[in-house]
Amino acid sequence: MSPVRPRRVAAVVLRHFYLIRGSLSRVFPLFVWVGIDMVLWGFISRYLAAAGGFRFSLVTALLGAVLLWDFQARVMQGVTMAFFEDVWSRNFLNVFASPLRLSEYLGGLVLSSIATSAVGLAVMLVVAVAAFGLSYAAYGVLLAAFLLVLFLFGIALGIVGSAVVLRLGPAAEWFIWPIPAVLSPFACVFYPLATLPGWMRPVARVLPPSYVFEGMRAILAGVPAPAAGLAAGAALAAVDVLLACWLFRGVHRYAVRTGLIARYAAESVS
Amino acid sequence: MSEASIPSVPAAGSAAEPAVLAAEGLRKAYGAVIAVDGISFRVRRGEIVGLLGPNGAGKTTTINMVLGVLAPDAGRVTVEGLDLAAHRTAVLERINFAAVYSPLPGNLTVAQNLRVFGMIYGVARLSERIAELLEQYDLVRFRDTKSGVLSSGEQTRLSLAKAMLNRPRLLLLDEPTASLDPATARDMRERIRRFATAGTGGALWTSHNMHEVVEVCDRVLFLSRGRILLEGDPRALPAEHGKADLEELFITVAREPLSLERS
Numbered sequence: 001m002s003p004v005r006p007r008r009v010a011a012v013v014l015r016h017f018y019l020i021r022g023s024l025s026r027v028f029p030l031f032v033w034v035g036i037d038m039v040l041w042g043f044i045s046r047y048l049a050a051a052g053g054f055r056f057s058l059v060t061a062l063l064g065a066v067l068l069w070d071f072q073a074r075v076m077q078g079v080t081m082a083f084f085e086d087v088w089s090r091n092f093l094n095v096f097a098s099p100l101r102l103s104e105y106l107g108g109l110v111l112s113s114i115a116t117s118a119v120g121l122a123v124m125l126v127v128a129v130a131a132f133g134l135s136y137a138a139y140g141v142l143l144a145a146f147l148l149v150l151f152l153f154g155i156a157l158g159i160v161g162s163a164v165v166l167r168l169g170p171a172a173e174w175f176i177w178p179i180p181a182v183l184s185p186f187a188c189v190f191y192p193l194a195t196l197p198g199w200m201r202p203v204a205r206v207l208p209p210s211y212v213f214e215g216m217r218a219i220l221a222g223v224p225a226p227a228a229g230l231a232a233g234a235a236l237a238a239v240d241v242l243l244a245c246w247l248f249r250g251v252h253r254y255a256v257r258t259g260l261i262a263r264y265a266a267e268s269v270s
Numbered sequence: 271m272s273e274a275s276i277p278s279v280p281a282a283g284s285a286a287e288p289a290v291l292a293a294e295g296l297r298k299a300y301g302a303v304i305a306v307d308g309i310s311f312r313v314r315r316g317e318i319v320g321l322l323g324p325n326g327a328g329k330t331t332t333i334n335m336v337l338g339v340l341a342p343d344a345g346r347v348t349v350e351g352l353d354l355a356a357h358r359t360a361v362l363e364r365i366n367f368a369a370v371y372s373p374l375p376g377n378l379t380v381a382q383n384l385r386v387f388g389m390i391y392g393v394a395r396l397s398e399r400i401a402e403l404l405e406q407y408d409l410v411r412f413r414d415t416k417s418g419v420l421s422s423g424e425q426t427r428l429s430l431a432k433a434m435l436n437r438p439r440l441l442l443l444d445e446p447t448a449s450l451d452p453a454t455a456r457d458m459r460e461r462i463r464r465f466a467t468a469g470t471g472g473a474l475w476t477s478h479n480m481h482e483v484v485e486v487c488d489r490v491l492f493l494s495r496g497r498i499l500l501e502g503d504p505r506a507l508p509a510e511h512g513k514a515d516l517e518e519l520f521i522t523v524a525r526e527p528l529s530l531e532r533s
Contacts, residue, residue, distance in 0.1 A: 011389035
């Protein structure tokens, strides 16, 4: 088995860096939309906090949840955007007929996503803390665990999204953009899992973010975060990453068997 | 992707030296349509082999199978004795290609494209190699130009420069001179000829320009309906089949392949 070559992984990252460096239309989305989200939800949180007598900081609960959810979406989009660049530039033949291994390619997409999502996270933190006084002190070191679970799940979603587009063709990217919005009602971002009707709860329980947001709310309510739940969320997220890689590999094998890569732009294999 | 351990490759020039490329019994069908029907051929070191045939004959399908982006239904591909299916990465490190239908990303500059693919192909002393190729392929003045705004001829030169990045043992060229002016096309043919005569690698070349094929190729394979119909020296083959030149032979292959099968 040939080893993973860091230089080949770095080539995938470098390609994305070149693209971002030379393009304002790629730089702005890294922070503009999440910045606007912070401002919008910051004012909503402030208004609701003034209107009602909440026992906990609504800014921390609401704005903090939006920030973490947006972070996960940025991680997912970081992977899919780097993959879509190869779709848009019809680069599949050059990439997949090269010595680049799938693990190196996916590794490059993930590293690109770490860099781009870190920019978004930094901007969100600056806006939320400076403009609305968001404090994560209440979460302590658990914040790192929350971010890790959401990061892993975002990576898994990004790889699944890339596999779907590889399988169904360039037009299928429109299935990918709404994924965070579709998942958010199940992920219990703004309300406890107990709020959901019975049929939605099993879905929520297999989504790692629901454990993160349940943990956040527990801490704000003054009770210890459910460590077992958070561990389950982390384990689920790790399994999801492995399943996503397995799915991408399966789709790639199908694409090589059917000739999909060689004729990708034609969307001739459906 | 798991890969078996890589067997040692005999030294160049040794009696046991395997062909640069050996395709054995390659077959590919898309549903009921058989694109390639059990073909076998070899490309030796220092040799340029022309893969000829009318549109739909199976040339690009064959090249895609050699490149590992299309799995054959049957048969196998070996490069310097390494089985592509078992040693994909090691084989693809020894190959490179240029094809008119696979330009490099237009949103990267010429130098950026060469750097990214040079890293992917594990090219040592990459900056020097890039400078060398920019010079050789007359791309120095386009170094910082986005590839997408180059003329089709300039893009072809860039594709060829990329194909030479890793000094491949096997070069796959799918109509490499299709969009070049005659002077540039001749220049490119001479470069590829020099690559072959250097003796470090071989090339598989598809073209619809029969004059070019006669000038460049040591041997040609005529494909028709997914099978190799004829094989031989492009300068001798037409006379062997009672034709005036290679173009006339090509037209016969395209229109009346059965007449050649009988001859």
